[in-house]
Amino acid sequence: MDYWLIIFVLTGALVYVVSAQTRLYTFVSTPLNWREAQSVCRQNYTDLATAESTADISAIIGTTSTYTDEAWIGLHDDLVNSWRWSLSDNSFYAEGETEFRNWNVSEPNNLGGSELCVEIRAGSTYFGVWNDENCSSQRQSVCYNGTLNDTASFVKVDTLSNWTEAQRFCRENYVDLASVRNQQENDIINFLSDGFFWIGLHREKQWSDGSTSLFRIWKIGQPSFIGEGCVSTAFNDSGRWSEQDCSLSLPFICYTTNTPPNTDTFKSIGQNETSITLQWNQVNTNVSFVLKFNGTERNISEPVNGPVIYTVSSLTAGTKYTFTLFSVFESVRSSGVNTAAVTAPPNTDSFQSIGQNETSITLQWNQVNTNVSFVLKFNGTERNISEPVNGPVIYTVSSLTAGTKYTFSLFSVFESVRSSGVNTAAVTVFFRNEM
Known part of the structure; x- marks a missing residue:
């Protein structure tokens, strides 16, 4: 039996997904009564969990390693309709x-x-x-x-x-x-x-999804509820079932039979001139991913612990990339999620002072390209500078103090991402006494 797990957050609830055969089971930690749990499962998945075998039970109790009590499944008792x-x-x-x-x-x-x-x-x-x-x-x-x-x-x-x-x-x-x-x-x-x-x-107790499964795995002495009972599975008792008052608030198990769910929080968490680092939520070692960009695909396995962090290298500086991430289970891909990120632009070269007087310093540097602007930082302040279409950039910093040394840092900027920056130092001229 192959299993796979995806962890993500739904309305503040910790959610785990495990597959058994054709069903993908999801543990939702938010306590709800049975009807409320049914509504959430039908809205966000297929339905509350149906089990047809001990393999399904193994998959259900494998959805969480931290919860050890009861959780709703789809089996319930309806005195009118069952x-x-x-x-x-x-x-x-x-x-x-x-x-x-x-x-x-x-x-x-x-x-x-x-x-x-x-x-x-x-x-x-x-x-x-x-x-x-x-x-x-x-x-x-x-x-x-x-x-x-x-x-x-x-x-x-x-x-x-x-x-x-x-x-x-x-x-x-x-x-x-x-x-x-x-x-x-x-x-x-x-x-x-x-x-x-x-x-x-x-x-006959009914499954929420209308399944005709007759599989049962009751605890000793169960079922024992008087009236309309709903069924929970015990994570601390090998997944065995108990009949409970449907109004109780418990976590619950949903399932889906669709393609694997997309991972969430797919985003860029850093970049330099030649690489972009991406992150998304953890899945177990039986789920792989395909990362697609620039017409190429890369197969990625997630780590055992923590979120997946993957760095895409050998990229071009100052370039925007769109990445598509698919979760993959037994060669079936999810619909995919996208994120866009840019590499840092290259630093300009030849950043230097080309002149000064008592109150100003003139700086010069080479163009990067027409899509790049600059930030000039000095004395704890920043100035945004757009480069000219042709020729080098020449910029005069005025209102300075005579006879003072200044250090300037220049960052090239592409879509709000800065380069690592280059520095140059220059001094203003002392005041000269007139005779």
């Missing part, structure tokens, strides 16, 4: 028939957190009302045996069994456990005999 009929053939049900219910008062109540299967209480005492019940309870059952004269045919099975055993028996000997699509069919079953009978309705 009911399913054992007979899943859509052509068997007319519009609205999968939603027919005949619950007893105060049912379903999921007493003990494990009442996931449904019994019909038939006969003159209960009149065919329904009750949710622990699937391991021993009950008689009702099987569906097709239709006769366009009317559903049901068979009562007197043998006591749990719900799963009843389902297996009905599928092997008839069609399936009974689906009850309307009040007429409910009445037919009610008149079969007095007693408590399994029917085909059962409650």
Whole structure:
């Protein structure tokens, strides 16, 4: 199993991404309730995490090395919408028939957190009302045996069994456990005999993304929540699951099935005349990057710790470059992020004094190019100077003090980036006494 990790910041939350197979899992550290977490995942990723195997669990708990408690995943319990009929053939049900219910008062109540299967209480005492019940309870059952004269045919099975055993028996000997699509069919079953009978309705926890994965990795004694529960994974218990009150605030795991996410904070952090240093956030050693500029590409692996810092050398001074960075997982590239940076311009040459009097010094230096301006620094002040189109630059510094030595530093400037600077010293003339 190959994994990859990307760390970045989303609205102040520390976020880690790990891939398992086709899903890229993301740990978001901001505590939210389950519905809020679902909304964030759907807005920024694909959905809350779905797991289909122990490999997925390994990837999920590998998203952070610092958090050791519970975090939401996408599995949840909805007392209204998570009911399913054992007979899943859509052509068997007319519009609205999968939603027919005949619950007893105060049912379903999921007493003990494990009442996931449904019994019909038939006969003159209960009149065919329904009750949710622990699937391991021993009950008689009702099987569906097709239709006769366009009317559903049901068979009562007197043998006591749990719900799963009843389902297996009905599928092997008839069609399936009974689906009850309307009040007429409910009445037919009610008149079969007095007693408590399994029917085909059962409650399955649902994945937020609608996945049909039946993979489960519960802690001992779980699930145990009474009511509508949502599922968390424990980073300190090999990723095993617990059922929690959905209103609790916990960190959460999102996933995406898209191409690898782009890294963030891709920027230039320094330059000189021949190189530009770039930085972006850390990923693990199983993720590589491709840096593209000037029609060339460079493959880059990130370090084990800290952000990725990479220096692009052998560049041309005073030149603007656009860099595109792709994160790469198993030869699949992200959409890419861009940043622009410039190399420092070269220093001018022949920076010198060519004349002075008591209150001024005249300086001269050669042009660099028409895109470069200059900053002249002396006596703690700076002056911005644009060079002429032709010929050397000649600049007179006035209002100086007679008989004083001055040191001048000259920086060439390209798009706000300065060269390293060159220096020259010169003195003004002493005042001469007139006779």
